[in-house]
Amino acid sequence: MKNTLKNAAAVVALSATAFGAQAGTLEDVKARGELNCVVTTGVAGFGAPDDSGKWAGFDVDFCRAVAAAVLGDGEKVNFVPTTGKTRFTVLNSGEGDILFRNTTETMSRDADLKMTFLPVNYYDGQGFMIPSALGVTSAKDLDGASICIQTGTTTELNLADYFRTNGISYEPVPVETNAEAQTNYLGGRCDVFTTDASGLASTRASFEKPGEHIILPEIISKEPLGGAVRHGDDQWADIGKWVVNAIIAAEELGVTQDNIEEMGKAAGDNPSVNRLLGTEGDFGSMIGLDAKWAYRAIAAGGNYGEIFDRNIGPDTAIGLERGLNAQWKDGGILYAAPIR
Amino acid sequence: MSIGTAVDNKSSVPARRNFVSRLWNDKETRSVIIQIIALALMFAFFASLINNAVQNLDRSFSYEFLGQPANYDINQTLIEYDSRSSHLRAMYVGIINTLLVAFCGIVLATVLGFILGVLRLSKNWLTNKIAYVYIEYVRNVPLLLHILLLHGILVHSLPRPKNALNVADGAFLTNRGLFMPKPLPEPIMWAVIGLFIAGILFAFLFRRWAKKVQDETGKIYPVFWISVAAIVVVPVIAFFILGKPVAWDTPELKGFNFRGGMVVRPEFMALWFALSLYTAAFIGEIVRAGILAVSHGQTEASMALGISRGRTLNLVVIPQALRVIVPPLASQYLNITKNSSLALAIGYMDVTATIGGISLNQTGRAIECMLIVMGLYLLFSLLISTFMNWYNNRIKLVER
Numbered sequence: 001m002k003n004t005l006k007n008a009a010a011v012v013a014l015s016a017t018a019f020g021a022q023a024g025t026l027e028d029v030k031a032r033g034e035l036n037c038v039v040t041t042g043v044a045g046f047g048a049p050d051d052s053g054k055w056a057g058f059d060v061d062f063c064r065a066v067a068a069a070v071l072g073d074g075e076k077v078n079f080v081p082t083t084g085k086t087r088f089t090v091l092n093s094g095e096g097d098i099l100f101r102n103t104t105e106t107m108s109r110d111a112d113l114k115m116t117f118l119p120v121n122y123y124d125g126q127g128f129m130i131p132s133a134l135g136v137t138s139a140k141d142l143d144g145a146s147i148c149i150q151t152g153t154t155t156e157l158n159l160a161d162y163f164r165t166n167g168i169s170y171e172p173v174p175v176e177t178n179a180e181a182q183t184n185y186l187g188g189r190c191d192v193f194t195t196d197a198s199g200l201a202s203t204r205a206s207f208e209k210p211g212e213h214i215i216l217p218e219i220i221s222k223e224p225l226g227g228a229v230r231h232g233d234d235q236w237a238d239i240g241k242w243v244v245n246a247i248i249a250a251e252e253l254g255v256t257q258d259n260i261e262e263m264g265k266a267a268g269d270n271p272s273v274n275r276l277l278g279t280e281g282d283f284g285s286m287i288g289l290d291a292k293w294a295y296r297a298i299a300a301g302g303n304y305g306e307i308f309d310r311n312i313g314p315d316t317a318i319g320l321e322r323g324l325n326a327q328w329k330d331g332g333i334l335y336a337a338p339i340r
Numbered sequence: 341m342s343i344g345t346a347v348d349n350k351s352s353v354p355a356r357r358n359f360v361s362r363l364w365n366d367k368e369t370r371s372v373i374i375q376i377i378a379l380a381l382m383f384a385f386f387a388s389l390i391n392n393a394v395q396n397l398d399r400s401f402s403y404e405f406l407g408q409p410a411n412y413d414i415n416q417t418l419i420e421y422d423s424r425s426s427h428l429r430a431m432y433v434g435i436i437n438t439l440l441v442a443f444c445g446i447v448l449a450t451v452l453g454f455i456l457g458v459l460r461l462s463k464n465w466l467t468n469k470i471a472y473v474y475i476e477y478v479r480n481v482p483l484l485l486h487i488l489l490l491h492g493i494l495v496h497s498l499p500r501p502k503n504a505l506n507v508a509d510g511a512f513l514t515n516r517g518l519f520m521p522k523p524l525p526e527p528i529m530w531a532v533i534g535l536f537i538a539g540i541l542f543a544f545l546f547r548r549w550a551k552k553v554q555d556e557t558g559k560i561y562p563v564f565w566i567s568v569a570a571i572v573v574v575p576v577i578a579f580f581i582l583g584k585p586v587a588w589d590t591p592e593l594k595g596f597n598f599r600g601g602m603v604v605r606p607e608f609m610a611l612w613f614a615l616s617l618y619t620a621a622f623i624g625e626i627v628r629a630g631i632l633a634v635s636h637g638q639t640e641a642s643m644a645l646g647i648s649r650g651r652t653l654n655l656v657v658i659p660q661a662l663r664v665i666v667p668p669l670a671s672q673y674l675n676i677t678k679n680s681s682l683a684l685a686i687g688y689m690d691v692t693a694t695i696g697g698i699s700l701n702q703t704g705r706a707i708e709c710m711l712i713v714m715g716l717y718l719l720f721s722l723l724i725s726t727f728m729n730w731y732n733n734r735i736k737l738v739e740r
Binding site for chain 1: 411412413414415422423424492495496500515516594595596597599606684685687689693697698700701702703704706
């Protein structure tokens with residue numbers, strides 16, 4: 001029996017090393033030569049494969065920026081599509097290195113699910129979309145309505161709270177994916193579709209007749225959307241955090257995809273720009289990267305404004321205004337911590 | 341150690357140094373040793389998997405969340421539930437919804453399956469071929485597609501509440517479901533319900549008594565018709581004599597939806613029909629096999645004895661066919677129950693969608709929730725198996 005126990009112990013030890021928890025995500029990513037980025041299964045404008053099958057979108061550009069900072073190439077990303085349900089497990093299990101997936105930062109996700117959230121990259125809130133023909137102008141008039149709602153999201157809880165607070169009733173019609181929500185909503189199974197306002201805009205843009213649907217003025221929740229990494233690797237969390245900060249700061253400092261080569265050649269008059277682009281000081285080494293980390297991250301997809309305008313801005317089909325997501329100098333609340 | 345000494349006694353020859361090799365050379369002992377090692381390795385393997393999962397997930401394993409408020413709403417609740425109820429309560433709602441659709445599915449699939457099986461044996465070429473084509477089409481397309489198709493048809497082809505089809509007095513068919521009046525029994529109604537239960541009891545006892553009389557004297561009573569009278573006719577008459585002691589809560593169109601009454605939602609209908617239609621195709625084939633398994637000579641022999649066609653079927657063919665039908669039928673019932681978890685695809689709030697879906701999402705306790713759901717399905721399946729085994733034992737050939 002002793003032998004058997006020894007054997008058993010050996011098997012346990014072997015499998016522990018075989019599946020073993022990894023210590024340094026940065027080393028793993030470098031060794032792999034590819035960043036595993038957890039994204040959505042498809043939300044137009046935020047993360048979806050385009051016509052040629054290449055992933056594109058607001059969140060996707062953040063993945064690429066991190067890959068560029070770490071691996072020197074924004075194309076070295078392996079996108080891991082997840083549903084609202086699987087996203088945290090995929091990240092926790094080590095299948096993904098970093099998550100950019102319209103994910104609301106909440107206390108329980110941070111503390112209980114052991115996520116470390118990166119700075120918010122999109123300030124959102126939950127809204128309602130309804131066919132304009134129904135003549136409803138306020139969410140308070142929705143008593144008795146059937147409401148399509150994506151399960152596994154914070155919106156589900158906000159909805160229950162909102163209707164409870166206002167003492168009105170509704171029939172929840174749970175749906176698993178955005179596509180299913182559209183079918184149910186357009187088929188008339190539900191009167192209203194609720195999710196983050198950005199998601200509503202994205203969904204409406206894909207309708208045949210977007211003009212026949214309105215988004216009600218009530219925004220019933222705060223949804224600070226941001227990237228996340230798993231607890232326990234502070235260096236990796238710092239990399240994610242400062243890449244996002246760098247992209248936001250780049251817009252504030254006027255660094256764009258076009259002028260970055262010029263500005264990054266040599267130290268200029270603005271010390272903030274110099275520190276950002278690595279022409280002065282070596283901030284990269286503090287997070288285990290080289291001095292040009294932010295330069296590469298910005299060069300990959302541009303600054304925050306460029307990423308926004310290209311994917312979800314007023315000129316795209318999604319047509320979102322900057323709103324809260326404008327720089328703090330322009331009346332928004334986007335406020336990157338300084339790199340110094 | 342007892343094995344060791346037993347071996348010692350058998351082979352009295354040389355020394356103790358060969359103890360291990362002697363153990364190994366004994367066929368029986370060796371097989372025991374190998375089994376112990378295999379079992380230990382298996383445990384070690386699963387222990388390492390669980391340990392690995394717990395370590396990688398980096399958080400404790402806890403079921404405390406079950407007592408906390410669920411914070412979400414569920415549309416179909418047969419027991420009292422609101423968003424302040426606990427996750428545990430949400431789980432109960434889910435369990436009831438699963439059992440409801442599984443039960444309805446089993447009943448409808450069995451009825452349809454027996455009809456299909458008989459049609460498949462029909463000598464009428466057209467009927468036979470229609471049943472054949474139906475069975476081959478249905479069972480060769482994945483169930484999930486049937487569910488999605490049916491749900492799509494219900495949602496897209498039925499009218500919206502404003503143009504509801506008034507299918508019967510107070511009943512409306514819309515793409516939000518079938519709205520029906522809800523009976524609100526007055527106190528005296530319980531007398532009728534009591535009569536109904538008494539009728540079932542009476543039919544049961546009467547059947548026993550009639551069988552005893554038949555065994556002793558050969559006299560045959562019309563058991564079926566007397567049972568029907570006791571169970572259905574008497575309560576119905578009592579219902580009318582007592583002046584229809586039921587108030588009806590009829591649904592009315594108010595605002596977006598019908599209010600009041602009760603509703604069968606399209607999600608339930610789609611899942612129920614799809615499960616039943618799909619499984620009925622399999623049951624049809626099982627029934628056909630069962631009937632074909634009874635040799636035709638038996639029927640002929642029975643007829644030769646002058647027993648009528650109906651009684652031949654009831655007393656000779658069906659009892660023997662059931663012996664072939666019941667075991668595979670049990671596994672179809674298990675399939676219905678397990679396949680009902682596909683409810684997730686159309687948002688029917690079964691146990692997979694509540695505790696294994698939304699609760700899982702909101703609490704992030706994936707492993708804990710999945711263990712609960714797996715345990716529940718295991719329990720349902722074992723219960724059905726136990727029942728079917730009991731039934732199978734009851735009808736199996738009594739050997740003397």
